[in-house]
Amino acid sequence: MGAVWLTPVFVSPMEDNGYDVADYYTINPLYGSNEDMDALIEAAGQRGIRIVMDLVYNHTSDQHEWFRESMQSRDNAYSDWYIWRDAKPDGSAPTNWRSIFGGSAWTWCESRQQYYLHTFAPSQPDLNWENPEVRQALYDIANYWVDKGVGGFRMDAIPYIKKPPVFKDGTPDGVDGMSDVHAMTVNTPGILDFLHEFRQQVQDGTDIFTVGEANGVGPDDLPDWVGSNGVFDMIFSFDHLVDGDNWRVEKQWKLTDVKQALTAAEAVTAEAGWYPVFFENHDKPRSIDSYFPEDADPVLAGRAMGTVLLTLRGTPFIYEGEELGYTNVAWPSIDDYNDLNSRSQYNSALSEGYTEAEALSFVHRHSRDNARTPMQWNAEANAGFTTGTPWLPVHDDYTSENAQAEAADPASVLAWYHRLADFRQANEVLCDGDYREVAASSEQVYAFTRENGDDKLLIAVNFSGSEAPVDLTGSGIASFEDVEVLLSSYDDIEATAGTPEALRPYEAIVARIR
Numbered sequence: 001m002g003a004v005w006l007t008p009v010f011v012s013p014m015e016d017n018g019y020d021v022a023d024y025y026t027i028n029p030l031y032g033s034n035e036d037m038d039a040l041i042e043a044a045g046q047r048g049i050r051i052v053m054d055l056v057y058n059h060t061s062d063q064h065e066w067f068r069e070s071m072q073s074r075d076n077a078y079s080d081w082y083i084w085r086d087a088k089p090d091g092s093a094p095t096n097w098r099s100i101f102g103g104s105a106w107t108w109c110e111s112r113q114q115y116y117l118h119t120f121a122p123s124q125p126d127l128n129w130e131n132p133e134v135r136q137a138l139y140d141i142a143n144y145w146v147d148k149g150v151g152g153f154r155m156d157a158i159p160y161i162k163k164p165p166v167f168k169d170g171t172p173d174g175v176d177g178m179s180d181v182h183a184m185t186v187n188t189p190g191i192l193d194f195l196h197e198f199r200q201q202v203q204d205g206t207d208i209f210t211v212g213e214a215n216g217v218g219p220d221d222l223p224d225w226v227g228s229n230g231v232f233d234m235i236f237s238f239d240h241l242v243d244g245d246n247w248r249v250e251k252q253w254k255l256t257d258v259k260q261a262l263t264a265a266e267a268v269t270a271e272a273g274w275y276p277v278f279f280e281n282h283d284k285p286r287s288i289d290s291y292f293p294e295d296a297d298p299v300l301a302g303r304a305m306g307t308v309l310l311t312l313r314g315t316p317f318i319y320e321g322e323e324l325g326y327t328n329v330a331w332p333s334i335d336d337y338n339d340l341n342s343r344s345q346y347n348s349a350l351s352e353g354y355t356e357a358e359a360l361s362f363v364h365r366h367s368r369d370n371a372r373t374p375m376q377w378n379a380e381a382n383a384g385f386t387t388g389t390p391w392l393p394v395h396d397d398y399t400s401e402n403a404q405a406e407a408a409d410p411a412s413v414l415a416w417y418h419r420l421a422d423f424r425q426a427n428e429v430l431c432d433g434d435y436r437e438v439a440a441s442s443e444q445v446y447a448f449t450r451e452n453g454d455d456k457l458l459i460a461v462n463f464s465g466s467e468a469p470v471d472l473t474g475s476g477i478a479s480f481e482d483v484e485v486l487l488s489s490y491d492d493i494e495a496t497a498g499t500p501e502a503l504r505p506y507e508a509i510v511a512r513i514r
């Protein structure tokens with residue numbers, strides 16, 4: 001059974017790519033109608049595919065009718081649906097919290113003469129989960145879509161829904177004298193009560209699956225969050241991502257950091273719950289640019305990432321275009337970018353004294369729009385995505401990097417994804433086999449075994465541009481004589497002489513252990 005996760009498709013002013021919902025019951029006309037959604041669920045179901053929706057429950061759009069009411073006065077039916085506080089005696093914001101997109105997490109509202117809290121942009125006011133009416137309204141929305149036949153939900157920004165009982169200033173952590181709202185509110189004790197309630201009211205007794213976007217929920221918390229005693233089926237962990245949140249300072253990372261993070265996640269989910277494997281999403285630049293040097297062959301790099309993605313123990317989440325080997329864009333002006341976080345980061349960089357060229361280079365490297373360009377179907381206008389005007393231009397490379405061209409080319413990234421997906425379907429050990437890391441100290445190679453009784457595979461990926469040995473010490477594999485290469489991303493298994501003693505630059509192999 002496969003599934004397609006749609007980022008939010010609800011009515012929205014689209015200030016934040018739909019993560020600002022104005023009506024949870026209606027499909028955004030930009031995408032279609034509620035009837036189109038019914039038809040999608042039905043047609044996907046006939047092909048064994050479930051549709052997963054993105055529930056944005058920490059906040060709504062400021063255009064949602066709940067907020068429009070709430071902001072009118074301190075005593076209306078929705079007055080307590082959001083988080084309102086009086087100003088400090090000097091008129092300033094109730095706390096010094098910095099929102100995740102930059103600037104204060106509080107915005108003044110003239111009509112109420114109060115501030116409201118927004119963990120993200122001012123157009124995304126946080127809901128007050130302490131109010132049982134709010135919670136019920138949110139569960140009703142989820143149940144409406146469950147009744148429509150959706151296969152599950154991705155729960156957006158979920159660790160922020162519970163706020164601390166007392167709001168206090170945090171220790172300033174930047175030149176703006178503010179303190180990151182994340183540190184002040186993430187995973188606040190009591191949050192699990194809300195989420196258990198969600199599980200009981202929405203998930204129990206259904207066949208849906210849930211995955212939480214849970215930045216800040218660590219391995220120690222995992223048993224409370226996933227698995228039979230948890231609240232979700234899986235949660236995304238972000239420790240293995242190498243694109244840093246601080247755009248001004250290039251994150252220094254080593255392959256061993258990535259491997260350790262993945263191995264730790266595999267270890268905890270071997271005990272409780274299940275692991276969602278991913279390297280890309282709509283919030284991150286393209287993985288080929290993040291994990292590989294500029295001069296790496298992009299097809300081999302795309303194949304290397306795909307190999308890890310499709311062979312680790314867990315559910316692989318393939319992000320649109322990842323299977324085609326998409327890379328970042330670099331547009332000449334900030335005006336070409338739509339992502340509100342990119343614009344905010346650009347402006348903050350200028351106000352900190354960086355030049356326009358420097359600020360733009362941060363955007364080129366880290367912008368979320370790198371991963372938000374339209375899907376490239378073919379070499380026609382707008383890559384066959386639309387006859388209208390897309391929200392962002394298509395990537396320049398669309399005439400060669402498109403689904404149609406790659407489907408016809410056995411040497412493409414897409415062809416490799418197909419081969420690996422077929423292999424995965426045919427080899428159950430990739431679904432349920434144990435994971436064991438091999439050659440953990442190598443800064444060139446990520447290698448691991450998947451084992452289920454006598455069914456054993458070795459996966460090895462060279463992240464470096466030079467030839468790299470695979471060190472079998474401690475792997476339980478006696479010698480390379482016991483290893484037979486079944487797939488190589490170079491498409492010429494013969495050249496490995498059947499063994500992966502030395503991987504070629506950026507080579508990925510899948511081998512059987514005899």
Ligand code: NOJ
Pocket residue numbers: 016017019020056120156157213282283
């Ligand atoms: C996480 C989403 O993935 C991101 O795209 C969005 O901007 C924030 N949550 C706010 O909803």
